[in-house]
Amino acid sequence: MANFTPVSAAIGGALIGLSAVLLMLLNGRIAGVTGIFAGLIDPLGTDRGWRATFIAGLIAAPLSAVLVGYTLPVPQMPTSLLVVIAAGLLVGFGTRLSNGCTSGHGVCGIARLSPRSITATAVFMGAAIVVVALTRHVFGG
Amino acid sequence: MRALASLLCGFVFGWGLFISGMMRPDKVLGFLDVFAIPSGNWDPSLAVVMAAALVVTGIGYALARRRPPAFETQNQWPAQTAIDRPLIAGSVLFGVWLDCVRDQRLQTWRH
Numbered sequence: 001m002a003n004f005t006p007v008s009a010a011i012g013g014a015l016i017g018l019s020a021v022l023l024m025l026l027n028g029r030i031a032g033v034t035g036i037f038a039g040l041i042d043p044l045g046t047d048r049g050w051r052a053t054f055i056a057g058l059i060a061a062p063l064s065a066v067l068v069g070y071t072l073p074v075p076q077m078p079t080s081l082l083v084v085i086a087a088g089l090l091v092g093f094g095t096r097l098s099n100g101c102t103s104g105h106g107v108c109g110i111a112r113l114s115p116r117s118i119t120a121t122a123v124f125m126g127a128a129i130v131v132v133a134l135t136r137h138v139f140g141g
Numbered sequence: 142m143r144a145l146a147s148l149l150c151g152f153v154f155g156w157g158l159f160i161s162g163m164m165r166p167d168k169v170l171g172f173l174d175v176f177a178i179p180s181g182n183w184d185p186s187l188a189v190v191m192a193a194a195l196v197v198t199g200i201g202y203a204l205a206r207r208r209p210p211a212f213e214t215q216n217q218w219p220a221q222t223a224i225d226r227p228l229i230a231g232s233v234l235f236g237v238w239l240d241c242v243r244d245q246r247l248q249t250w251r252h
Contacts, residue, residue: 003171003184005162012161013190017197019154024202026146028210028217031154053144054151061155062164073165083241090238098231099221103154105232106191109219111198119224120232125173127236132173135240 020108023054032104033058034095098124143212161190166243173240 020031027050029036040051062072095101098120100109105124109117162168171177171184209215 001181001183001185003168003182003186005168005184005186006189009161009186009189010193012157012159012163013193014197015153015157015160016190017157017194017201019150019157020194020198021201021205022153023147023150024205024210024216025208026150026211027143028213028215029147030217030219031150033154049144050147053148054154057148057151057153058155058158059151061152062159064152065156065159070159087238087241090234091242094231094234094236094238096231098228098235099219101235107194107198108202110191111195111202112218114219114222116222116224116228120228123229123232124236124239127233128173128240129175131237131240132170133176136174137176 016103016107017111020103020111030104030108032100032108034092034101035099035104038092038096094124146212157194162186163190170240170243 023029023031029050031054036051036054039045040048040055045051066072095104098105100106100117100120102121102124105114105117105120110121158164168184168186171182172187174183177183205216
């Protein structure tokens with residue numbers, strides 16, 4: 001397990017948890033990133049202010065990491081932009097259909113011991129594991 | 142104050158994602174690739190990220206249940222509990238296509 005980075009994983013995970021707790025203690029909201037973003041771009045949305053600043057903070061974080069000397073991972077772009085756009089749309093559609101993603105269901109929901117969120121997380125993790133197995137080991141080779 | 146509070150929360154969340162390596166597709170895919178377990182190349186980091194986040198959130202939410210939030214009248218806990226078809230279908234779509242955004246090898250698969 002040469003790639004295993006338990007210390008940075010634990011610190012980063014704790015920070016994600018801290019963010020979720022703070023958002024509930026301060027604003028009374030669930031820190032589900034796709035849900036927050038969806039409310040921001042919803043034409044009928046009313047409470048855009050806090051959503052916009054959450055997303056702004058989220059984007060500012062890695063940029064500020066550069067300022068203190070970290071290097072950012074270079075985004076890896078598959079050759080077909082069309083696949084990325086289609087996949088992005090389906091990811092967005094999926095998270096709206098199930099009302100949550102890795103943060104909303106995976107962290108906030110499981111922390112509440114919600115059976116709905118535990119199910120959702122098991123399903124999307126399972127689906128992701130199957131796709132990686134297929135693309136890397138069955139078709140990809 | 143609400144906007145400022147959520148700016149801070151977004152910022153802390155972003156740093157958490159960054160520090161943990163979960164902004165890097167290879168770290169996430171390294172966890173999802175269960176075939177790498179026997180060969181010893183599996184990367185369990187994502188599980189540690191989830192575990193740490195869950196411990197902190199679990200304890201913090203227990204505290205949050207006891208009091209109203211600082212800048213709102215009440216906490217908005219999710220009301221939905223149904224394990225229904227949209228939940229399952231949406232989660233499948235999310236899991237399947239998130240990989241395709243991340244993994245260049247889809248190209249190999251497509252051709």
